[in-house]
Amino acid sequence: MNRPLTNPRSTLHALIPFGVGTADVESLLSYFCRLAVSHSVSTLILSRTIAQHFGHSVAANFDWHERQIAGIRESALTWSAALSALTSVQNLDNLTFLPWREVISQNGLSIFKRGQFCSDCFTEDVACGRQPYFRLAWESTEVTCCPIHRKPLSCDCPSCGKNNVRHAAAVVVPGWCTHCGGFLGETTKSEKSQEVEPASLWKARQIGELLASQDNLAITSNRSQFIGAITQIVSTAHGGKAAPFSRRIGIAKSTVHHWLKEGGTPSLEISLKIAAHYGVSLKNLLSGELSQWQPPALDEQLAFELSSSQTLRNAPRTIDWTSIEENLVAFLSLPTPISVLEAARRLDMEARQLYLRANKTTRQLGERWKDHLKRKQEAKVVAAWPYLEYACLEIWGEGKTVTRREILKRVPEEVLSSVPNLLNVLKEVQEHLQQSESLSKSELVA
Ligand SMILES: [Zn+2]
Ligand SMILES: [Zn+2]
Known part of the structure; x- marks a missing residue:
């Protein structure tokens, strides 16, 4: 037999995945569903074929959609490898979060199980003459x-109003309701009126940028580089002290220690927080690329509240300190922290007396309140960030310099007024943009 070697025919149709190398990359789950449509079989039959390929038997009620095949766990690896083997289409792991497996903890990527989608994306797919498909980004909560x-x-x-109608069914045609068959590209009235939070927009863009880089072999995720980046942030921004870093992110100091010394890895949610607080893109953070990074100017000063506005009570009274102490301990576990002043008000006491007689618990209350205030301020910065980014780009686009006045013309007052140290934040935003711009000019201009 001297026949020349040819490409062996694939068992399954070699569908080309959509959007590889863009923020709109298709998810493996979508690819799998389209493959079932292409072969005119149910998703159950196709999942059996795939399971057979890797030597598993499949129960009659096998829930393929419970497998998180586009995630970062073993199932994503097994399914993407099997589908690549059966379709002859290489690199189907790019349709999952697997490229970031080393830098997102195993339980650190939470998958949205009920199948979310953007109806306008489906409408656009149809308008462009392509099959509607699910974006990989939609899989992340x-x-x-x-x-x-x-x-x-x-x-x-939008037609029948049912929930979870995107893909959890035996017959799935991406873009159409698995319950009533209606097109999911129709926008419902309630949806039209919903506003998008700037912070959500920022997160979606960060994850989009991350996914767009998956096809780029120059960008690899490597745990030691990623941990190196975190170490660099901690040492540059906080002189190597883990405590202020962990406070800023809102996690325990021991967690940071665990990442740095014991081989732990942050979740995607925490990495997004780090990216937001330290002015680095999620992609650069996870790929450990901080060569262009400049630490943002951090404001560590906190309002300490020990009010002297109240005068000491004149009438002496007998105070039951055991009961006061019990109350203070109970305040410590309130879901929303309260200030020492508020605790004093509730107990009809003075803050100073609390500090004097119930010192430890009162200080604990004070610390908890300070942390709470700090986190609230940080949340405001995260919320304002996308507004400031757009405003800076607009101002630059007009060839002007970013000043408080120019910003005031473009960003709603209520957004600006909540930002502590606006000028510092603006500096961070501009530095962040300058870095991202050199990486992806076109995306930002668009
Ligand atoms: Zn969309
Ligand atoms: Zn329906």
Whole structure:
């Protein structure tokens, strides 16, 4: 037999995945569903074929959609490898979060199980003459809106109103309701009126940028580089002290220690927080690329509240300190922290007396309140960030310099007024943009 070697025919159709190398890359789950449509078989039959390929038997009620095949766990690896083997289409792991497996902890990627989608993306797919498909970004619970159409993702059918109708069924045609068959590209009235939070938009864009880089072999995720990046942030921004870093991110100091010394890895949610607080893109953070990074100017000063406005009570009274102490301990576990002043008010006491007689618990209350205030301020910066980014780009686009006055013309007052140290934040935003711009000019201009 001297026949020349040819490409062996693939068992399954060699469908070309959509959007590889872009923020709109298709998810493996979508690819799998389209493959079932292409072969005119149910998803159950196709999942059996795939399971047979890797030598598993499949129960009659096998829930393929419970496998998180587009995630970062073993199932994603098994399914993408099997589908690559059966379709002859290489690199199907690019349709999952697997490329970031080393830098997102195993339980650190939470998958949105009920199947969310952007109806305008489906409408656009049809208008462009392509089959509607599910974006990989939609699989992450961190993504709650579509950054292109600036609307919240939905999991309800606009025709029948049912929930979870995107893909959890035996017969799935991506873009059409698995319950009533209606097109999911129709926008419901309630959806139209919903506003998108700037922070959600920022997160969706960060994850989009991350996914767009998956096809680029120059960008690899490597745990030691990623941990190196975190170490660099901690040492540059906080002189190597883990405590202020962990406070800023809102996690325990021991968690940071665990990442740095014991081989732990942050979740995607925490990495997004780090990216937001330290002015680095999620992609650069996870790929450990901080060569262009400049630490943002951090404001560590906190309002300490020991008010002297109240005068000491004149009438002496007998105080039951055991009961006061019990009350203070109970305040410590309130879901929303309260200030020492508020605790004093509730106990009809003076803050100073509390500090004097119930010192430890009162200080604990004070610390808890300070942390709470700090986190609230940080949340405001995260919320304002996308507004400031757009405003800076607009101002630059007009060839002007970013000043407080120019910003005031473009960003709603209520957004600005909540930002502590606006000028410092603006500096961070501009530095961040300058870095991202050199990486992806076209995306930002668009
Ligand atoms: Zn969309
Ligand atoms: Zn429906």
